[in-house]
Amino acid sequence: xxxxxxxxxxxxxxxxxxxxxxxxxxxxxxxxxxxxxxxxxxxxxxxxxxxxxxxxxxxxxxxxxxxxxxxxxxxxxxxxxxxxxxxxxxxxxxxxxxxxxxxxxxxxxxxxxxxxxxxxxxxxxxxxxxxxxxxxxxxxxxxxxxxxxxxxxxxxxxxxxxxxxxxxxxxxxxxxxxxxxxxxxxxxxxxxxxxxxxxxxxxxxxxxxxxxxxxxxxxxxxxxxxxxxxxxxxxxxxxxxxxxxxxxxxxxxxxxxxxxxxxxxxxxxxxxxxxxxxxxxxxxxxxxxxx
Amino acid sequence: xxxxxxxxxxxxxxxxxxxxxxxxxxxxxxxxxxxxxxxxxxxxxxxxxxxxxxxxxxxxxxxxxxxxxxxxxxxxxxxxxxxxxxxxxxxxxxxxxxxxxxxxxxxxxxxxxxxxxxxxxxxxxxxxxxxxxxxxxxxxxxxxxxxxxxxxxxxxxxxxxxxxxxxxxxxxxxxxxxxxxxxxxxxxxxxxxxxxxxxxxxxxxxxxxxxxxxxxxxxxxxxxxxxxxxxxxxxxxxxxxxxxxxxxxxxxxxxxxxxxxxxxxxxxxxxxxxxxxxxxxxxxxxxxxxxxxxxxxxxxxxxxxxxxxxxxxxxxxxxxxxxxxxxxxxxxxxxxxxxxxxxxxxxxxxxx
Numbered sequence: 231x232x233x234x235x236x237x238x239x240x241x242x243x244x245x246x247x248x249x250x251x252x253x254x255x256x257x258x259x260x261x262x263x264x265x266x267x268x269x270x271x272x273x274x275x276x277x278x279x280x281x282x283x284x285x286x287x288x289x290x291x292x293x294x295x296x297x298x299x300x301x302x303x304x305x306x307x308x309x310x311x312x313x314x315x316x317x318x319x320x321x322x323x324x325x326x327x328x329x330x331x332x333x334x335x336x337x338x339x340x341x342x343x344x345x346x347x348x349x350x351x352x353x354x355x356x357x358x359x360x361x362x363x364x365x366x367x368x369x370x371x372x373x374x375x376x377x378x379x380x381x382x383x384x385x386x387x388x389x390x391x392x393x394x395x396x397x398x399x400x401x402x403x404x405x406x407x408x409x410x411x412x413x414x415x416x417x418x419x420x421x422x423x424x425x426x427x428x429x430x431x432x433x434x435x436x437x438x439x440x441x442x443x444x445x446x447x448x449x450x451x452x453x454x455x456x457x458x459x460x461x462x463x464x465x466x467x468x469x470x471x472x473x474x475x476x477x478x479x480x481x482x483x484x485x486x487x488x489x490x491x492x493x494x495x496x497x498x499x500x501x502x503x504x505x506x507x508x509x510x511x512x513x514x515x516x517x518x519x520x521x
Numbered sequence: 522x523x524x525x526x527x528x529x530x531x532x533x534x535x536x537x538x539x540x541x542x543x544x545x546x547x548x549x550x551x552x553x554x555x556x557x558x559x560x561x562x563x564x565x566x567x568x569x570x571x572x573x574x575x576x577x578x579x580x581x582x583x584x585x586x587x588x589x590x591x592x593x594x595x596x597x598x599x600x601x602x603x604x605x606x607x608x609x610x611x612x613x614x615x616x617x618x619x620x621x622x623x624x625x626x627x628x629x630x631x632x633x634x635x636x637x638x639x640x641x642x643x644x645x646x647x648x649x650x651x652x653x654x655x656x657x658x659x660x661x662x663x664x665x666x667x668x669x670x671x672x673x674x675x676x677x678x679x680x681x682x683x684x685x686x687x688x689x690x691x692x693x694x695x696x697x698x699x700x701x702x703x704x705x706x707x708x709x710x711x712x713x714x715x716x717x718x719x720x721x722x723x724x725x726x727x728x729x730x731x732x733x734x735x736x737x738x739x740x741x742x743x744x745x746x747x748x749x750x751x752x753x754x755x756x757x758x759x760x761x762x763x764x765x766x767x768x769x770x771x772x773x774x775x776x777x778x779x780x781x782x783x784x785x786x787x788x789x790x791x792x793x794x795x796x797x798x799x800x801x802x803x804x805x806x807x808x809x810x811x812x813x814x815x816x817x818x819x820x821x822x823x824x825x826x827x828x829x830x831x832x833x834x835x836x837x838x839x840x841x842x843x844x845x846x847x848x849x850x851x852x853x854x855x856x857x858x859x860x861x862x863x864x865x866x867x868x869x870x871x872x873x
Contacts, residue, residue: 456654
């Protein structure tokens with residue numbers, strides 16, 4: 231039963247990994263930018279939430295309503311300024327600039343907020359509460375809610391991209407930005423919107439992670455970015471369903487690893503990632519030409 | 522005789538292809554004198570100064586390797602700390618088995634070159650950004666695997682054995698010479714590789730990968746060779762690091778900050794020139810030494826400068842120098858000399 235429990239916990243945390251991954255995937259899919267500062271932005275969102283809660287004494291859940299739009303706005307502004315600037319030069323430049331940002335953000339947080347890890351204390355019964363199935367399986371309300379939110383966000387995003395008018399525009403720009411421009415679309419604005427969505431989702435995921443676990447300045451790279459990337463590769467590029475599946479596979483692998491030996495949690499996840507890279511480089515769910 | 526060959530033959534007397542616009546024999550002589558003077562440093566300066574210079578040698582070696590990867594082969598790796606760590610651990614393992622750490626250094630470099638082959642096989646199918654993060658994941662995985670072996674210190678690391686009974690002054694001097702030797706060999710290898718066929722292939726790939734492929738350039742092989750050389754070089758840097766620190770700690774040698782340091786030094790100095798990392802290393806060391814008491818501030822400032830340079834001065838500080846005085850200390854390209862007029866560069870300028 232302990233194994234069944236590990237798998238269930240893995241599935242639940244996998245939803246959060248997928249939520250981290252979808253912004254990374256979206257930005258690569260639309261503007262071919264791999265944002266190496268992605269994880270650090272999640273940590274920034276988490277710290278912002280902690281700050282907002284401490285300063286204006288609002289209920290924890292309200293912090294989402296403030297921080298997520300704020301990060302989305304930051305995403306739009308950053309895309310229109312330095313990210314677009316880097317993109318106009320070369321793909322190499324976007325990597326150097328986002329890597330630079332990642333190091334600057336991480337060390338900046340370290341400098342101003344020390345290396346201590348912080349959690350977002352919710353004070354709600356929801357966080358600590360759980361229900362049990364049988365004698366071994368214990369499901370916390372918080373992981374369950376986070377998983378459901380992740381599924382809703384990913385489904386919503388998938389629906390938005392495939393069925394809505396603006397989603398069609400984003401896909402058109404992703405396919406061929408010059409052609410879209412000729413047809414009257416301002417691709418820079420569309421890129422900005424896509425970045426806003428990506429930053430919004432990563433902010434959501436960052437705050438959720440802060441409630442679920444703890445955030446430290448280095449969490450952004452050594453945990454969030456690497457897990458998000460592993461989820462994207464395991465699932466297959468260019469498919470949000472794949473990303474969800476990838477997150478779940480990664481989460482389950484980690485929990486099974488932790489079940490074997492507590493120190494094997496991370497290693498098990500990365501080994502599954504490498505195995506997929508070798509055996510099925512297109513990912514578990516492949517869209518073929520859309521890579 | 523066709524018109525084209527006829528005109529080529531007729532004008533052949535007026536064209537000459539040279540390695541450099543100016544005579545670079547004197548730069549070779551200056552480089553030689555510089556190395557000799559640097560080699561004499563342990564006799565003339567305090568050990569505190571040589572310790573700082575050893576750090577500079579490590580940074581220069583790593584930055585030159587990162588420059589080879591990103592500046593010449595277009596491979597932005599964020600996982601080079603895997604090789605820094607492996608190099609340090611190869612020295613540790615050999616030292617535990619009774620081999621002097623200094624004798625272990627070349628084996629550590631070769632070992633890292635060999636280790637680069639399977640790692641290349643894992644990440645070679647990924648391009649640009651995904652390659653970058655995949656190398657990062659690889660580095661994290663390598664560290665987690667190394668930490669599983671308690672005989673080499675597990676998660677906490679261990680002091681480097683093999684120095685018992687050695688005169689501290691002699692140890693400082695040997696460490697310094699090891700660092701200098703690694704840097705000189707690394708720069709020489711990069712220079713000779715880029716001057717040769719590999720340099721030509723890499724230039725062709727940089728300008729147009731599809732055209733290079735269709736002209737018979739073995740793109741995959743060239744990139745693999747670069748990755749292996751960079752692995753060996755970063756491994757040698759890691760080996761010097763282990764010797765200079767007298768201990769190996771997984772969290773420190775596998776830190777992504779090593780990649781940050783090599784990338785920033787390269788970008789600020791000038792990506793895609795051998796001279797760039799040298800200038801970048803000087804800038805890095807000056808900033809690091811002046812801001813040493815302010816914790817992470819030097820990395821924040823370096824990062825901001827690197828972002829600015831990547832966006833607005835793409836050829837870095839060396840690019841600014843080169844644009845003014847037009848000189849190459851390490852000429853790896855070709856110049857077309859037309860006797861009647863001013864010499865013009867044959868190689869196309871870097872793409873904008």
